[in-house]
Amino acid sequence: MSEEDVLVDLIAGWASGAVSVTLTQPIDTVLTRIQANAHHHSYANNIISQTKGINKLGTLHSTKSFIHKAGMPSLWRGCSAMIGAIPFQNALLMAGYGYGKRWCEVYNPDNILLGVFVGGCTGGMIQSFLMSPVELIKVNQQVAGRSLTSATTIVASGIFSKHIAWRGLGATLLRDGIPHGVWFASYELMKQSMENSDNFDKQKDSSMISLFSGAFAAFTAWGVGYPFDIIKTRIQSPGGEHKSIISATKEIIHESNGRIISGLYRGFTLKLAKAVPSSAINFFVYEKVVKSLTS
DSSP states (O other), X not given: OOHHHHHHHHHHHHHHHHHHHHHHHHHHHHXXXXXXXXXXXXXXXXXXXXXXXXXXXXXXXXXXXXXXXXXXXXXXXXXXXXXXXXXXXXXXXXXXXXXXHHHHHHHOGGGHHHHHXXXXXXXXXXXXXXXXHHXXXXXXXXXXXXXXXXXXXXXXXXXXXXTTTTTTHHHHHHHHSHHHXXXXXXXXXXXXXXXXXXXXXXXXXXXXXXXHHHHHHHHHHHHHHHHHHHHHHHXXXXXXXXXXXXXXXXXXXXXXXTOHHHHHTTTHHHHHXXXXXXXXXXXXXXXHHHHHHHO
């Protein structure tokens, strides 16, 4: 394992992160507003009207209303902050994945899944400290309609205060730790399974294997981590300044009339609509860049 290998992982991770966030940001904007329960927002007086439930018709109506008021480019609101950070976040994650995989290939070839799982968990927790303030900026843009400058100023003014810049860090760590380990382990498991199958040619079908394995990994990882994502969004949204993980969880469940699963997995289908293609694109671009740089 050389410094060159790590550099390749960083470059490939940066490229795959930039491509995936650009293509899937509109879905993320709609999802964030659903998670924050911010379907009806008045930009004039900056008041968010809370609603008890969200159905498919309400989601479609609120999305059309949002686009009508703010324009189609509003679906990419928060994209600047994410494009600035996601590539670096993804570079850290992919470096952890690559390092864990190569270490096991050399020293413990029978436990490659364990290596990528540990690498994913480690990378996920490290990048949480980068992404928590960035996502606070993104959520304020997407939910409250703030400009990038305004949202960034709010976060920057409290960069050393856990109640401002680091609001939601605990939920971010829970969302990005173990779930990222599951993400990488699921990807590697499905990839190995397809490569060892008689129905696939390892060389000829490499692109399809990467895409399908990445899609499968997104489903399993978000199945584990999604509740913490909606909790994080609720804490980081305007009005969530004094919410803890526990109080935000209780609030979400209460809004769902005590139904834990439907409350904590509100918007999960839409999350998959973003995460599945994003993950597939992510791993596809990563594998292609790595191959290009090492060939």
